[in-house]
Amino acid sequence: MxxxxxxxxxxxxxxxxxxxxxxxxxxxxxxxxxxxxxxxxxFFKVNKLGNLVGFFGTGNFESLLKLPEFGSVIVRSCLWTALAVAAKTAIGLVIALLLNVEFKGRKLARTLIIIPWASSIPISAMLWQWTYNNDFGLLNYTLRFLGFNPPVWLAFPRSAFFANMWVDIWCGIPFMALVFLAGLQAIPQELYEAAEVDGATSLFKFRFVTLPLLGGVLTVATLLSILWTFNDFNVIYILTKGGPANSTDILITYIYKYAFQYIKFGPSAAMAVITFVILMVVSIFYARNYFREGVQ
Amino acid sequence: MRSRGTYYLVYPLVIFLLLVLLFPFFVMISTSLKPVKEVYANPPHWIPQTIHLTNFSDIWGKYPLGSYFKNSFIVAVGTTIINMLLCIPAAYAIARLRFVGKNFMMYLFLIVQMFSPLIVVISLFKVISRLGLLDNLLALILTNGVFTLAFAIWLLSGYFRGIPKEIEEAALIDGCSRFQTITRILLPIAMPGVVTTVIYTFISAWNEFMFALTFITSMEKRPLTLGLYNFIGRWAVQWQYLMAAAFLALIPVVILFMLIERELVQGLAGGAVKG
Incomplete structure (x- = not known):
């Protein structure tokens, strides 16, 4: 100023x-x-109409800690976010590197790759629900055709968790790929040429030119992806509603379930506050990195 | 990186990735063209053996698809109007005027756009019910409008800042009012940015699901996402109809999205990707 x-x-x-x-x-x-x-x-006792009826101190938070499944919901949220973001980042990076090569049909490939991002997430989740269908869905039919023995994806806790996660990953890949591609294209060609003059191999160039120069984009995109993945309500709610037996609930779907299915607003609000704090911290990191990159 | 050997690696990989990424859309199109018998055939067919285009005409009579489309359209247009009315003045202030607390505000907008509506949906439910807006499309218009606002201001103020302010300053000196410099000079020049922001808001509202799930109870007020979701709630899902309806619902958003994806990537990932 x-x-x-x-x-x-x-x-x-x-x-x-x-x-x-x-x-x-x-x-x-x-x-x-x-x-x-x-x-x-x-921090209050809340009745079924959502009115505050009396100060409760940390009672709501304590009641959460007493829930046997709350710990596993937290662990699952972290696992969900970490694994999904790692997968999106890795696959996105591979796609970006591929699209950075000049080949015939590259523009078409780029356009087609965006479609999962362009599509509406709730509708995508419905498409996947049908695709996952064990008897009539084409996914398991194709997998069996190829000689695999796929599970009934949405029926068992573990496979349902990964089936949900895959849909989230699938929705998030295009954004990662596009951001990384833009980052790759911003790297000056001279740096690669200089490295080539020095006799650098492709792997060496990737490790010592591409990755360091992609660092800023990588940080911002990953932080953003963490926020989105952690917040992914639509996929889980539509595919499994957190089931079977709460085994696919993450914090964000659990909040909703507690509020509008169990009508327990107090504990639900306590979970929302915990989520708020987590998101706030990640958001601040994101904003700081965004500005740092923006200035350069 | 341009040797022949790379091509032999690149093409199979790209084709494999495209097959994986587009698989559900292939499923959608294939199913939407199948007659019921084939939808529930075991083993299923990848490609329908008889093309059954009537699914696309049947859905309009079997489900209130017309009103779903209409509701989504009302919500998306309403959200866009509210959003633009609030966003244009705010973005102008941030891009063009000096005031105390500007940096703080920009920082706040960047953080706020990351808030999941889930953390406030409990109390928002109370706000909406106290305003008497439960089961009213206006509830969706207002909430979507607000939750897209921060990013819209962010995108648009970036656009405004990229336009040199000398023209507006000259116009101000020549006796134009502030209002005229915005409507007659800035907005026409910034049209691509305005269009991007409008499309972003429209798509977000069109795709929104959670607010609709929470605030809308009657069938005839459901927007598309909620309406299609309730196809599944029935005891026997008619997947060929759901897939046909999904196909029709996706076309407009996918096309609109393609127009703005580059701006979105840049707006979200910052200066790092200004290629």
């Missing part, structure tokens, strides 16, 4: 605040006030 601190109310800034006011009002009513209210709810 080039001007002195005393001048908050210049004509210019008054106009600015006026122009920001409508957006601010809506954000406050539909986003900030609900956040504050959820935080309040988490």
């Amino acid at each position: 080039m001007y002195k601190k005393g001048k908050i109310w210049t004509t210019e800034s008054r106009l600015a605040y006026l122009l920001l006011l409508p957006a601010a009002v809506f954000l406050i009513v539909f986003m900030f006030y609900p956040i504050v209210f959820v935080i309040l709810m988490s």
Whole structure:
């Protein structure tokens, strides 16, 4: 800021605040006030209508800790996020490297690869639900045709977890691939030429030119992907609703289940607050890295 | 990287990845063309043996698909209008005016766009019911409008900043009002950015599921995502109909999305990808 601190109310800034006011009002009513209210709810006893009926201290949080499945939901959320983001990053990077090679039909391939991202996630989840169908679905038929022995994906805890995760990964791959591709194309060609003059192998160039220069993009994209993956409600809710027997619930679907299926708003609000804190921390990391990259 | 040997590696890999990534869409199209008998044939066929195009006409009579489309359209258009009315002035202020707290606000917008609506849905439910908007499409318009707002402001202010402000300053000196410089000069020049923001908002609202699931109870007010989801809720899912409907629901968003994907990548990943 080039001007002195005393001048908050210049004509210019008054106009600015006026122009920001409508957006601010809506954000406050539909986003900030609900956040504050959820935080309040988490420290209160809440009745079935969602009204606060008495201060509860950390009672809601303690009741969560007493739930036997809460620990496993937390562990599962972390596992879900870590594995899915790792897979998206790896597959996205491979696709980006492939699309960075000049070949006939590259533009078409790039366009086709975007489609899973362009598609609506709820509808994609429904497509996969049918694809996973054991008797009539084409996935298991194809896998059997190829000589594999696939499970009834959505019927058992472990296979359902990975089936859900694969849909989440599948939705997230195109974004990763496109971001990495843009990052690769921003790397100056001269660096590769210089490395070639020095007799560098492809692997060496990848390790010592590509990866370091892709670092910033990698960080920002991964952080963003962590946020999205952690928040993926649609896929799990539509494919399995957290079942069989809560075995595919992650924090974000569990919050919903607690609030609107079990009608236990207090513990649900406590979980929302825990989630909020986690997301807040990752978001701040993301924002900082975003700005750092933006400045360069 | 351009030797012949690479091609032999690149083509099979690209084709394999495309097969994997597009598999469910292949399933969708194949199923949507099958008659019921073939949908529930075991073993299934990859390619329908008889092409049964009537699925696409049958769904309109069998399900309230028309009203699902209409509701989604109302929600998406309404969300876009609210969003733009709030976003254009805010983005202008951030891009063009000096005020205390600007950096803080930009930082806040960047963080806020990452909030999952799930963390507030419990209390938002109370807000919506107190406003008397439960089972009302306006509830979806308002909530979608707000939850797309931060990113929309972010995208649009970036666009505005990329346009040199000298023209507007000259117009101001010549006696144009601020309002005129925005509507007659800035917005026409920034049209590609405005279009990107509009499409982004429209798609987000069109695809939204969780708010609809929470706030909409009556069948005739369901938007597409919720309506299609309720196909599955029935005891016998008519998958050929669901796939045909999904196909029709996806076409507009996929095409719209293709128009803006480059801007989205840049808006989300920052200066690092400005190729």
